Amino acid sequence: MIVDDTIWDLLGSCSFNAHVHDDDIDPRFADNMIIAWPPILKLIQSTYPPNKNVRVLDYGCGTGGFCKKLHTVGYSVVGIDSSKGMIKTAKHHSASDISYFLGDYAVLPSLGKFQIIVTIMTLPFIDNLREVLRIFSNAILPGGLLIIVDFNKEWIKECLKIPVYFSDFNSIDDPTFGMMTHENCKTPVYIRDIHDYDQLMISNNIEKILHIHPPFTKEFIHKYPNYKPVHISEYLILGYKKH
Numbered sequence: 001m002i003v004d005d006t007i008w009d010l011l012g013s014c015s016f017n018a019h020v021h022d023d024d025i026d027p028r029f030a031d032n033m034i035i036a037w038p039p040i041l042k043l044i045q046s047t048y049p050p051n052k053n054v055r056v057l058d059y060g061c062g063t064g065g066f067c068k069k070l071h072t073v074g075y076s077v078v079g080i081d082s083s084k085g086m087i088k089t090a091k092h093h094s095a096s097d098i099s100y101f102l103g104d105y106a107v108l109p110s111l112g113k114f115q116i117i118v119t120i121m122t123l124p125f126i127d128n129l130r131e132v133l134r135i136f137s138n139a140i141l142p143g144g145l146l147i148i149v150d151f152n153k154e155w156i157k158e159c160l161k162i163p164v165y166f167s168d169f170n171s172i173d174d175p176t177f178g179m180m181t182h183e184n185c186k187t188p189v190y191i192r193d194i195h196d197y198d199q200l201m202i203s204n205n206i207e208k209i210l211h212i213h214p215p216f217t218k219e220f221i222h223k224y225p226n227y228k229p230v231h232i233s234e235y236l237i238l239g240y241k242k243h
């Protein structure tokens with residue numbers, strides 16, 4: 001069993017590779033694409049119509065699937081990820097004017113300001129939520145957006161009943177910390193809820209403008225009939241606007 005950051009290097013070359021044929025996309029990446037991307041894009045495009053003067057950061061960009069989407073729509077895009085393997089794959093498959101950086105939130109202050117920061121299923125793997133949110137809020141221009149996609153705690157509870165994808169949790173009724181498992185790999189995962197975010201955001205001068213749990217779509221369920229549980233949303237999607 002591998003328990004460290006190399007899990008992301010491994011997943012970048014298989015399950016989380018966004019650049020394979022449609023039929024080969026793993027459900028653990030396809031769920032982000034099919035269920036989480038549409039409401040995020042809707043919020044981004046309705047706040048900032050596509051324009052190359054609008055800088056968007058995808059924090060924890062993985063293999064760059066969403067960076068490519070944002071670039072195609074018409075934004076100026078930066079991706080950061082702490083996995084060498086993910087960044088290598090992202091660069092290999094992306095246009096040269098998408099900027100990718102290997103590192104964590106410590107590199108952010110050196111990259112200037114952004115109109116939008118989006119982070120999709122990356123904060124669950126970061127322990128110091130207070131610090132990362134503080135750095136995000138400093139990096140967003142006034143009027144700018146922070147969009148967060150995290151696990152829905154209720155979905156995690158259902159997973160622990162089956163049990164799938166997770167192990168070693170501190171509680172079944174109120175899980176806040178455990179391990180995410182994939183084949184022979186494990187990585188620590190932190191489960192937050194809306195109150196954890198709201199409390200921390202108050203001190204960052206940021207107002208909540210979106211709070212949704214998008215359901216699994218018919219398209220996803222039809223394409224991935226073995227993916228369980230699907231009766232409850234996997235995601236918590238939050239949108240914040242900086243004053």
Ligand SMILES: C[S@@+](CC[C@H](N)C(=O)[O-])C[C@H]1O[C@@H](n2cnc3c(N)ncnc32)[C@H](O)[C@@H]1O
Pocket residue numbers: 008016029032059060061062063065080081082083086103104105119120121122125126
């Ligand atoms: C579940 S994947 C999500 C990737 C991508 N956002 C997507 O939706 O496909 C989590 C990503 O977070 C990255 N990651 C984990 N800890 C990180 C950190 N401290 N800073 C930046 N990226 C991190 C991993 O390398 C991985 O690419």
